[in-house]
Amino acid sequence: MDNKIRIMIVDDELIVRESLLTWFEKYGHEMDTAASGLEALEKLEQKPFQVMFVDIKMPGMDGLELLEKVKEEYPEIMVVIITAYGSIESAVKAMRTGASDYLLKPFKPRQLSLVMERIFRQQKITSDYYYLKGHLEQITRFDNIIGQSAPMKKLYSLIPEVAQSDSSVLITGETGTGKELVAKAIHAKSPRAELPFIAINCGALPDTLMESELFGHKKGAFTGATHARKGFLEIVSGGTLFLDEIGDISAKMQIDLLRVLEDKKIFSVGSKTPVAVDFRLISATRQNLENRIMDGVFREDFYYRINVIKIHLPTLRERKDDIELLTVHFMEKYSHETTKHVNRIKPDAITLLKSYDWPGNVRELENAIERAVVLSKSRTLGAGDFSFLQPARAAITIEQTLKAVQKEHILRILDEQDWQITRSAEILGINRVTLHKIIKRDNLKKRT
Numbered sequence: 001m002d003n004k005i006r007i008m009i010v011d012d013e014l015i016v017r018e019s020l021l022t023w024f025e026k027y028g029h030e031m032d033t034a035a036s037g038l039e040a041l042e043k044l045e046q047k048p049f050q051v052m053f054v055d056i057k058m059p060g061m062d063g064l065e066l067l068e069k070v071k072e073e074y075p076e077i078m079v080v081i082i083t084a085y086g087s088i089e090s091a092v093k094a095m096r097t098g099a100s101d102y103l104l105k106p107f108k109p110r111q112l113s114l115v116m117e118r119i120f121r122q123q124k125i126t127s128d129y130y131y132l133k134g135h136l137e138q139i140t141r142f143d144n145i146i147g148q149s150a151p152m153k154k155l156y157s158l159i160p161e162v163a164q165s166d167s168s169v170l171i172t173g174e175t176g177t178g179k180e181l182v183a184k185a186i187h188a189k190s191p192r193a194e195l196p197f198i199a200i201n202c203g204a205l206p207d208t209l210m211e212s213e214l215f216g217h218k219k220g221a222f223t224g225a226t227h228a229r230k231g232f233l234e235i236v237s238g239g240t241l242f243l244d245e246i247g248d249i250s251a252k253m254q255i256d257l258l259r260v261l262e263d264k265k266i267f268s269v270g271s272k273t274p275v276a277v278d279f280r281l282i283s284a285t286r287q288n289l290e291n292r293i294m295d296g297v298f299r300e301d302f303y304y305r306i307n308v309i310k311i312h313l314p315t316l317r318e319r320k321d322d323i324e325l326l327t328v329h330f331m332e333k334y335s336h337e338t339t340k341h342v343n344r345i346k347p348d349a350i351t352l353l354k355s356y357d358w359p360g361n362v363r364e365l366e367n368a369i370e371r372a373v374v375l376s377k378s379r380t381l382g383a384g385d386f387s388f389l390q391p392a393r394a395a396i397t398i399e400q401t402l403k404a405v406q407k408e409h410i411l412r413i414l415d416e417q418d419w420q421i422t423r424s425a426e427i428l429g430i431n432r433v434t435l436h437k438i439i440k441r442d443n444l445k446k447r448t
């Protein structure tokens, strides 16, 4: 018996609990005991067990009832029923309910060894099953991208193809839909995989900083440039450059980058000597760049350069079938990180998660699961663990006036953008001043 496992003994008789405990501890197993069915269920909520020895005759909840509950909530736990000679019918009943084996009282160490040998054999079969299931799960994911809905399957077949070409890629989709994840997957499958992947968030950098970050600068090029610095366009040397929020870059930066894409060389700030550069460009945006071209804030020629291949990522609302798969994935991830073993979810919680409209998409779902796992007092998440989610926004009905729909839409964008006026105005295609006026006129307030 080399395998060390976690075993719980459930028996109302102290002597049985202690004798089994002593016997198992000799083999180094991690043990726990419970004197009643209720105590056993409480302990199961706290940590996982692989095997339980359960006495049939106990006051209150008897062993059969406990067995039924365990099999319903924790089907993977192997339960060995302990029963007295003469009550063989209950042993048969227990086996039908899903017990793995039974032990007749009074038992000898030899019988216990035999039971454990059988348990380990069954466990091997189960772990082979999970290994195969893991293989199957590989089919429902691509690298770290999870999902088996139709648009995701299409994406999985597209990524390797796109990865083989060297054309510029534009990934569009709402915030949190996985644009960066997809960019990384394309890089990882491309011939440039061994070279750097550098991600820059264009929305977070002011223009001058962005220029020196991308192009680098000579010593003394500007106040504070105490030494020369290479830009990311040079550092990426042969790899992939990911420009996130490309819709946010200035007109000047669009011209500069367009020139780089055409000439494949750069001049660092303050330098007159060109440096050859080689990189593959992947950009991403939440915005509608065609609208921004029409508004005259995005260059059409630059747009065609960055948009040779376009990949649009669906919102989570459009692939609700993936919510359960993603939820289980994030529960495993955060259970592992927090070592809390919160690895079950009740159907009412799944229903709730599917009814929510996820304006922040997968990122919001991931954060919600992390929060629920961290705060959970038990191993099972229920609908109550997600009470912090706002109720799904009401769907538009035909009775609503255009004004009401407009108000709801503006509020929604504001909430999604955390009331950042500039960003929200850009998404809405109006200027900041107009948005301020509407907020004041309609008395719009942050929804919590």
Ligand SMILES: Nc1ncnc2c1ncn2[C@@H]1O[C@H](COP(=O)(O)OP(=O)(O)OP(=O)(O)O)[C@@H](O)[C@H]1O
Pocket (backbone or CB within 6 Å): 144, 145, 146, 147, 173, 174, 175, 176, 177, 178, 179, 180, 181, 182, 244, 284, 286, 362, 363, 366
């Ligand atoms: N299909 C997916 N499977 C697993 N995790 C995902 C998936 N999509 C997104 N995520 C996770 O959600 C988070 C947000 O993803 P990512 O940063 O790629 O989104 P994004 O579209 O680039 O967001 P933004 O537009 O706000 O920059 C990350 O933690 C990512 O791992």
